[in-house]
Amino acid sequence: MLRRRILIGLRARGRQRAGGPRALGRPAASLTEWKAIRAQxxxxxxxxxxxxxxxxxxDVHHVVKRSQxxxxxxxxxxxxxxxxxxxxTDAPYERGRLLVTVVGAGQA
Known part of the structure; x- marks a missing residue:
């Protein structure tokens, strides 16, 4: 399992070095941009x-998953x-899942 994760990480890094997105099908956010957003x-x-x-x-949690x-x-x-x-938030329903809902959006 660890070997697979390393290979996936290397492929993502290679795409990013070539000027593409880190993950296929997603916008290319640089690590610097993400760190600034995370800090906010x-x-x-x-x-x-x-x-x-x-x-x-x-951690920073995406209320609407990036895959969705x-x-x-x-x-x-x-x-x-x-x-x-x-x-x-990603636990199976049988175990009990934490549901995150945005309340008062835009009032930061």
């Missing part, structure tokens, strides 16, 4: 998980979640 989302959330309030191991048409650039569709809460 985390700062807006007060550097806390927006589900449980934890301050450690924060979500964007890296729509700040209203990005929320700060700790790693545990972020993992719960």
């Amino acid at each position: 989302v985390l700062a807006r959330a007060g550097w806390r998980c927006q589900a449980c309030g934890v301050r450690r191991r924060l 048409g979500g964007s890296d650039f729509d700040l209203d569709q990005l929320v700060a979640l700790c790693r545990w809460c972020h993992d719960q």
